[in-house]
Amino acid sequence: MPDLKVQHVLTLAELLSKGARHNFVPVTTTSLGKSIRKSQQAASKHLLELERDGYIERIRSGKKFSVRITAKGHTEMARISSILKSSLESSPSYLELKGNIISGMGEGAYYMSMKGYTKQFKEKLGYVPFPGTLNVKIKDKEFSEARRSLDTYDGIMINGFSDGKRTYGWVKCYPGKINNSVDGALITLERTHYDDSIIELISHTNIKKAAKLSNGSQISVKVPIKSK
Amino acid sequence: MPDLKVQHVLTLAELLSKGARHNFVPVTTTSLGKSIRKSQQAASKHLLELERDGYIERIRSGKKFSVRITAKGHTEMARISSILKSSLESSPSYLELKGNIISGMGEGAYYMSMKGYTKQFKEKLGYVPFPGTLNVKIKDKEFSEARRSLDTYDGIMINGFSDGKRTYGWVKCYPGKINNSVDGALITLERTHYDDSIIELISHTNIKKAAKLSNGSQISVKVPIKSK
DNA sequence: ATTACTATCTCACGAGTAC
């Protein structure tokens, strides 16, 4: 039994939307050709083959044909439609980044504990992060590319501030799951001393201890994406 | 801007279901080829062209590639999926038959008024039909074909009975709308003196009067179908 | 093991046309 050819799918869809599921509908090869943006000849051949393979039935009245879609044709269309639909729906709505823990600069603890930040963290994230950030080195290109595309997604914005002496840049937080277990957030900084190959993670707990990690350990973060 | 080629749709669907919407996923042309039931070379070409036309992005790491679907690719897939979906959903769920009124045999009135029938009509249809049936001559092949396919659908069964002298056959009713206005039913008889080119209609009212029809008038019946 | 080139083949499409 020959499979429904891909190029016939749109033709069948066109017939379907003309109501050819239960009733015979009059269709000329010329009009059908126009609908599927192909020639009259192509439409004719499509109908011929669809009929041969049992996806449609035709009845001639004079020179014209009326076409009806068979149960087989309908089933096949439903199958393909559901394949597409499920492939669209099954796409996970998170961005995953993987890398290895590196020791941080030690500065993280100092900055993250500043009142100008902690107040906002509490307000917008719901918790004050454990002092210090976990620094992760991204090795694979695909993940640093993913890191870059994060910028196009909305995160939680922690505004910069000034303490009179100097100003501190904003911090953008992308809440996510670390190693599939610990809740935390990936943060990007307005003023970072790192390049794109290093990401920083925060959490309300000590991630290293909570997930039993040490320097060099592989780590994964999954950041949920609002699928648009 | 080149359109997404039909033969690339399933390839894109495959990538999508591998989770390539947001993340780069490692894909070899061999495995992809198997998934889409094409050769390794075909898969390679698909990726090449999908990349060229901006539907996917690829990142090389060593000999392997990781693939991600672009927003454009996702949009395009959603478009096609919705075309298919809507064509499947928009199919009307009725069977339409058209023909012209012919004068009946006059017998209809007699049979339809028999208690063995009327009792069941009242019970199963909710009303006792106006005495006599309206006979409609089907001219076009497509409608007599439709009439034939009615047999495969479930109708309301009015059982046959015996009055001691003789037996009367069953009547199968397919409730429907006559000329888009009058509720009635198309009936098929176990013992009919007509061939498939004549259908009989009943209603709780006098259809001819209600729809202002006379012999020869064109008439249409729409019988709702349980879409399976 | 990979990807993707070059050949070759098949088949989808459209032009022309018969009926």
Place this chain on the structure above:
DNA sequence: TGTACTCGTGAGATAGTAA
């Protein structure tokens, strides 16, 4: 008007193979 031949062209697919 209609459908559907034949035929030429060129995509799309595969085999073989290079890298």
